[in-house]
Amino acid sequence: MTFAATVLTLYPEMFPGPLRLSLAGRALEEQRWSLETVQIRDFATDKHRTVDDTPAGGGAGMVLKADVLGAAVDHARRISPEAPVLAMTPRGEPITQARIRELVAGPGVTILCGRFEGFDERIFEGRDVEQVSLGDIVLSGGEPAALAILDACIRLLPGVMGAASSGTEESFEDGLLEYPQYTRPQEWEGRTIPEVLRSGDHAKVAAWRKSMAEADTRSRRPDLWERYSDARDRPASGAQEKD
Template sequence: MKIDCITIFPEMFAPMKNSIMGRAQAKGLFEFNTVYLRDFAINAYGQVDDVPYGGEPGMVLRPEPLAKAIRSTGVKEDGGKVIYLTADGVPFTHKIAKELSQENHLVLVCGHYKGIDDRIRQTEVDMEISIGDFVVSGGELPAMLVTDAVVRLLDGALGHKESGETDSFAQGVLGWPVYTRPEEFEGKKVPEVLLSGHHKNISEWRRQESLKRTQERRPDIFKNLEINTTFGDK
């Protein structure tokens, strides 16, 4: 899989070299590139933005550099998807991440200032994704977040494949509480069942804890739940 991010701040993507994202690139599971929008500027000053028509404060990214930058990636020829990160897009979920992990080429368009000229959204963009009901200053953090959520679903990206399969949302519910050594910390003990070595009981405890968490924290998910998860059973 190839992921290209169109941005005016390519240096913001430095974290993509670390941890699971870095290892997935080193293993050749995905190729990550930034496309510097100013390389497609309308003049020698590197201009890529302009004042909004209708008059309001802030600047808007112009359509010509964006169209050229998107087309330079070859995404259409590859049969991939162009995604604009935007607060008024579809809320990002595990289900969308899973669908995107099947694509061979994604182009993530990072807006800035007031956003991008709407004509690009109408003609070049296949999908618009929001990372939540709030506004951040640019599309770079949202693009990294989407990339991370998608790449960790690629085969081989995680050290243990099952680890991703038992994370929150992967089976439709929130994850269960996890513990490590020591057995007792500041008077609080690890639940007895986890020390028992009894796999069936551990599995049942996880199931109950997962359901309890989902019911308490995400009643919206709980009420539509189909209880068909394995909760880490082998």
Template sequence: MRIDIVTIFPEMFEGVIGTSIIGRARQQGLVEINLIDFREYSTNKHNTVDDTPYGGGGGMVLKPEPIFGAVEALTGQQSRPRVILTCPQGEVYSQQKAIDFASEEHLVIIAGHYEGYDERIREYLVTDEISVGDYVLTGGELPAMIIVDSVTRLLPGVLGNETSAVLDSFREGLLEYPHYTRPAEFRGWKVPDVLLSGHHGNVERWRRKESLRRTLKRRPDLLHGRDLDKLDAQLLTEVKREEGIE
């Protein structure tokens, strides 16, 4: 996969894309990540990329010329990869969206700054508008980093254990079950006996049940309207009884 990040602060990304799992994936050629400063595509001698909004109002608005120029230089005017705009007005990001993006060969992420974008960028250049939550940040760089991280880890060969991404929270619409490791007892707190039993069937049943329990307690909205198979329905009934939930 190739990911191009269009930003006026490329230096913000160096630590994220150069270290840990993403850095290793780049070194191994599993993902190509490029940083493009769209200030270089400004059409005036001062290299400004923003201006005051028509009609008045506070803040500055990103101009269309440098962003269109940067994206079209990457893709060609005829090519249409997924072009993602990070903004608080977009679709709230989800694991399913990360899976969708990970199926692409080429992503372009526009990380804006200042008050907002000229509307023509939204209408005629981007394919997806993404928000990472119902709050406002100083810029789109952090959301862009989140998208890059969440997508890269789904690519084949990036994670050392290929089952890790499959078992992620939200992958099946449920939160992930609890994890334990050595020691088996720490300060009097013991690992559940079933995880020490060596009985794989019982372990899988426990994990599924605890996944449903955690989802019910922390994100019950994920269970609303969900079609449960016979086993999940039985396990959820057991969980509700144990938790005293009607």
């Protein structure tokens, strides 16, 4: 089944953009995924095709109108009734690799791209739209974030990556950052590949990689390390704690 992506945007010409290249581009040609862009402005009802208005209560910038957004989302749902709708906004829940895998397991995704000061809040009250963020940054619009979300999904589709393990032995898949990687030459500017990686002992290599992944996560991402430690120390499901 083809993974169907629908993007609601004021700038449909930004797609597929970089997704027409490399693995994603080849997968698009092979019809492993499909892309449809929807121009939000097409759902404006006035002669000027107005999609935004000034913020209620005053303030700088403009806000995307709920009536226009609602009509655009309704149209997207008719295209892909089963696909979840994600709105890209810095006020959203940070996306995770686990959520990406959930999306990949489904029929596709619809992504609503914001602009200006964001969305009229009533779109989230009146429609089933999931608010999603790439992280604690602010972009000029949701389109770059949508491209990132789609790329994260596409690379995990069956047959897109050459080696199946490429999608599992990497950062965030087991709650940790990925271990450090090395390749030839064996020595560069006086720095050598760690001896354990040249030992041929697969058990020792696996243990080293796990240790390094834990050490790097602990030092670089204490938030991830805390969640990983909590999950690791939690009793297995159904297990009874002893007094």
